[in-house]
Amino acid sequence: xxxxxxxxxxxxxxxxxxxxxxxxxxxxxxxxxxxxxxxxxxxxxxxxxxxxxxxxxxxxxxxxxxxxxxxxxxxxxxxxxxxxxxxxxxxxxxxxxxxxxxxxxxxxxxxxxxxxxxxxxxxxxxxxxxxxxxxxxxxxxxxxxxxxxxxxxxxxxxxxxxxxxxxxxxxxxxxxxxxxxxxxxxxxxxxxxxxxxxxxxxxxxxxxxxxxxxxxxxxxxxxxxxxxxxxxxxxxxxxxxxxxxxxxxxxxxxxxxxxxxxxxxxxxxxxxxxxxxxxxxxxxxxxxxxxxxxxxxxxxxxxxxxxxxxxxxxxxxxxxxxxxxxxxxxxxxxxxxxxxxxxxxxxxxxxxxxxxxxxxxxxxxxxxxxxxxxxxxxxxxxxxxxxxxxxxxxxxxxxxxxxxxxxxxxxxxxxxxxxxxx
Amino acid sequence: xxxxxxxxxxxxxxxxxxxxxxxxxxxxxxxxxxxxxxxxxxxxxxxxxxxxxxxxxxxxxxxxxxxxxxxxxxxxxxxxxxxxxxxxxxxxxxxxxxxxxxxxxxxxxxxxxxxxxxxxxxxxxxxxxxxxxxxxxxxxxxxxxxxxxxxxxxxxxxxxxxxxxxxxxxxxxxxxxxxxxxxxxxxxxxxxxxxxxxxxxxxxxxxxxxxxxxxxxxxxxxxxxxxxxxxxxxxxxxxxxxxxxxxxxxxxxxxxxxxxxxxxxxxxxxxxxxxxxxxxxxxxxxxxxxxxxxxxxxxxxxxxxxxxxxxxxxxxxxxxxxxxxxxxxxxxxxxxxxxxxxxxxxxxxxxxxxxxxxxxxxxxxxxxxxxxxxxxxxxxxxxxxxxxxxxxxxxxxxxxxxxxxxxxxxxxxxxxxxxxxx
Numbered sequence: 001x002x003x004x005x006x007x008x009x010x011x012x013x014x015x016x017x018x019x020x021x022x023x024x025x026x027x028x029x030x031x032x033x034x035x036x037x038x039x040x041x042x043x044x045x046x047x048x049x050x051x052x053x054x055x056x057x058x059x060x061x062x063x064x065x066x067x068x069x070x071x072x073x074x075x076x077x078x079x080x081x082x083x084x085x086x087x088x089x090x091x092x093x094x095x096x097x098x099x100x101x102x103x104x105x106x107x108x109x110x111x112x113x114x115x116x117x118x119x120x121x122x123x124x125x126x127x128x129x130x131x132x133x134x135x136x137x138x139x140x141x142x143x144x145x146x147x148x149x150x151x152x153x154x155x156x157x158x159x160x161x162x163x164x165x166x167x168x169x170x171x172x173x174x175x176x177x178x179x180x181x182x183x184x185x186x187x188x189x190x191x192x193x194x195x196x197x198x199x200x201x202x203x204x205x206x207x208x209x210x211x212x213x214x215x216x217x218x219x220x221x222x223x224x225x226x227x228x229x230x231x232x233x234x235x236x237x238x239x240x241x242x243x244x245x246x247x248x249x250x251x252x253x254x255x256x257x258x259x260x261x262x263x264x265x266x267x268x269x270x271x272x273x274x275x276x277x278x279x280x281x282x283x284x285x286x287x288x289x290x291x292x293x294x295x296x297x298x299x300x301x302x303x304x305x306x307x308x309x310x311x312x313x314x315x316x317x318x319x320x321x322x323x324x325x326x327x328x329x330x331x332x333x334x335x336x337x338x339x340x341x342x343x344x345x346x347x348x349x350x351x352x353x354x355x356x357x358x359x360x361x362x363x364x365x366x367x368x369x370x371x372x373x374x375x376x377x378x379x380x381x382x383x384x385x386x387x388x389x390x391x392x393x394x395x396x397x398x399x400x401x402x403x404x405x406x407x408x409x410x411x412x413x414x415x416x417x418x419x420x421x422x
Numbered sequence: 423x424x425x426x427x428x429x430x431x432x433x434x435x436x437x438x439x440x441x442x443x444x445x446x447x448x449x450x451x452x453x454x455x456x457x458x459x460x461x462x463x464x465x466x467x468x469x470x471x472x473x474x475x476x477x478x479x480x481x482x483x484x485x486x487x488x489x490x491x492x493x494x495x496x497x498x499x500x501x502x503x504x505x506x507x508x509x510x511x512x513x514x515x516x517x518x519x520x521x522x523x524x525x526x527x528x529x530x531x532x533x534x535x536x537x538x539x540x541x542x543x544x545x546x547x548x549x550x551x552x553x554x555x556x557x558x559x560x561x562x563x564x565x566x567x568x569x570x571x572x573x574x575x576x577x578x579x580x581x582x583x584x585x586x587x588x589x590x591x592x593x594x595x596x597x598x599x600x601x602x603x604x605x606x607x608x609x610x611x612x613x614x615x616x617x618x619x620x621x622x623x624x625x626x627x628x629x630x631x632x633x634x635x636x637x638x639x640x641x642x643x644x645x646x647x648x649x650x651x652x653x654x655x656x657x658x659x660x661x662x663x664x665x666x667x668x669x670x671x672x673x674x675x676x677x678x679x680x681x682x683x684x685x686x687x688x689x690x691x692x693x694x695x696x697x698x699x700x701x702x703x704x705x706x707x708x709x710x711x712x713x714x715x716x717x718x719x720x721x722x723x724x725x726x727x728x729x730x731x732x733x734x735x736x737x738x739x740x741x742x743x744x745x746x747x748x749x750x751x752x753x754x755x756x757x758x759x760x761x762x763x764x765x766x767x768x769x770x771x772x773x774x775x776x777x778x779x780x781x782x783x784x785x786x787x788x789x790x791x792x793x794x795x796x797x798x799x800x801x802x803x804x805x806x807x808x809x810x811x812x813x814x815x816x817x818x819x820x821x822x823x824x825x826x827x828x829x830x831x832x833x834x835x836x837x838x839x840x841x842x843x844x
Contacts, residue, residue, distance in 0.1 A: 134724050225794060299555065
């Protein structure tokens with residue numbers, strides 16, 4: 001994940017400077033794998049093996065902890081806070097277990113600990129609960145928060161293989177660790193649930209308080225019977241506020257196949273939040289991966305930089321960019337937009353009509369992907385339905401006008417744009 | 423929508439004071455419908471018909487504009503900014519058309535114009551694009567941003583009725599205005615797309631630059647043929663950054679039925695964002711309605727209040743609540759959690775087994791919703807699958823232990839919790 005952060009910091013330097021009005025500089029990278037870091041384009045003089053020295057360096061404002069695990073991560077973060085640094089971390093295990101201590105220390109010193117990357121990867125859920133939904137009272141937060149388990153369950157469901165084969169497949173694809181226990185036993189989900197519960201309900205929960213059951217005992221038989229009953233099996237982290245008592249549990253759960261969560265496959269995460277006033281909202285995205293998670297780390301760094309730079313207000317720009325630097329957009333003419341089309345022609349049902357239409361379309365470079373022709377053999381007006389391959393709107397409009405002009409069809413053809421690759 | 427804001431301000435007063443460390447006071451409500459406002463519990467002395475006087479009152483910090491339309495909303499907002507007030511508005515038509523002027527004035531004066539409520543109702547998308555995704559470069563933003571059109575298309579698809587009947591139905595349910603043109607002709611979606619494009623790509627677009635086509639010409643026939651071809655028809659607002667040229671268009675679109683957007687029905691909104699590093703993320707929730715939209719207005723008010731109150735940093739609390747006031751959670755014992763269960767027993771296929779299992783379950787107050795029994799008539803061990811009605815986990819565990827103790831079944835029964843009502 002550190003690699004992703006470095007890539008973004010180097011690759012999007014201009015964008016960040018535009019947002020902040022000042023450059024954002026990578027001051028040091030502490031890693032034992034010096035060559036790996038150098039290969040990312042980090043100058044040798046910025047690379048060190050001595051993390052403890054970096055976190056107290058006077059010229060550094062923000063410390064990003066991406067070691068994972070409890071120690072030395074905890075000690076380094078506490079040391080950084082004591083030295084007046086803001087901190088960004090993706091370490092959910094640490095925050096779930098020692099968050100109270102860390103956040104209290106930061107609050108006491110007026111420092112930030114950004115942790116957007118610790119739940120949902122790059123999918124923004126921390127800020128959403130903390131700020132965007134602050135006006136409401138949350139009643140429930142639940143969802144798929146471990147991409148490894150979701151990949152394994154998806155493979156089991158789609159390929160009909162047992163857990164051990166699906167796990168091996170996930171390991172081969174880099175979606176599961178060599179030691180997968182933290183994921184498949186549900187502990188990673190429980191760590192994330194601790195943070196979600198704190199954000200949603202304003203109370204602190206420790207992992208030991210969360211009933212945690214993983215997916216290792218799910219069988220093909222159960223997946224099959226679940227399907228027969230109309231359900232899908234997902235590993236859910238579930239938090240509810242039951243009038244002050246918190247329900248917090250992680251376990252395989254059968255949910256109706258029509259539920260949006262049932263359609264969230266592979267390494268995707270998806271979280272539902274239920275609020276008194278807002279009702280249900282849903283958030284979905286890739287919950288892991290070097291680059292997705294790095295975007296969340298950088299979002300936290302940018303917010304901290306904004307506050308560090310602020311003399312007056314540390315508020316974000318209305319559109320995220322300084323309004324005075326925003327230009328009018330160059331908008332593509334609709335005629336240049338390229339997509340597939342659904343076409344409906346109403347024509348007398350006689351031989352040659354389909355051919356005549358196809359010929360005109362072809363002369364404008366529009367090729368046909370599929371045709372539905374109904375009622376062949378009668379003498380009535382019948383619909384001819386076509387799906388085309390990609391074509392610019394200009395060509396389509398000209399072709400349809402010619403088809404109409406030549407009176408091949410009765411009324412104006414209907415067309416609807418298809419977005420196949422959204 | 424004003425009613426919703428008033429309800430939240432009065433109903434969640436304690437939560438907001440806890441977040442801010444200071445009370446948030448409703449200072450005045452300007453509305454011609456004085457009795458309606460009074461009925462919400464607003465003291466008579468706070469109600470006025472004179473909006474122009476309110477927006478310059480020295481004791482007021484934040485002006486919330488919920489009139490809609492261009493005037494007098496524009497003039498009142500400019501007057502409020504000139505008087506040093508921060509502003510919150512849900513007025514997408516105004517911001518799409520005159521946003522440049524309004525945001526420049528606010529930036530010049532160091533004031534905020536909050537507009538989270540203007541896109542996606544209470545579903546947080548403004549902050550998400552502006553802050554949470556700031557580390558990434560966005561390539562596309564698209565989705566269903568008008569709940570009225572989505573309701574109408576859902577009704578047409580599910581009930582097989584034509585547009586005019588579905589519109590009348592939506593009007594009867596309060597989901598469409600008496601004059602529905604702004605919604606069904608796509609203009610409301612285009613206004614929202616202007617704001618999404620500005621947030622995603624950092625450029626300004628006017629509604630006149632957006633190709634806009636509504637849903638009035640969609641027929642049952644087209645919906646039927648779309649289904650045959652494997653597609654659903656949705657009104658999409660689509661914004662893409664094609665290397666500096668912006669694609670911005672609103673029109674009925676056929677999308678594959680397997681796409682998550684195809685499953686977003688009724689008054690729900692859903693927005694996809696594609697980023698270089700993050701890939702696709704999706705956000706869904708109720709895009710309209712008094713209370714959902716009010717939560718977004720209040721989130722903006724809270725953020726402004728935080729900045730107004732800040733002496734040092736205006737940063738939000740790590741979990742949204744002051745860490746020192748956060749208590750340890752009272753967590754419900756798993757034994758007290760109530761849900762439905764999927765049960766799988768492996769038993770010799772002989773008469774009476776099913777009855778014996780059901781009897782034990784019944785003695786613990788667990789009733790059976792459905793049963794699948796396979797292989798009747800053979801002498802092998804066969805699975806008996808059951809779905810139960812709601813029961814506490816304590817009862818289930820005791821019943822399963824008794825079934826095992828009485829040797830009614832061969833091996834330990836498997837069970838998976840069902841969440842039917844998530």
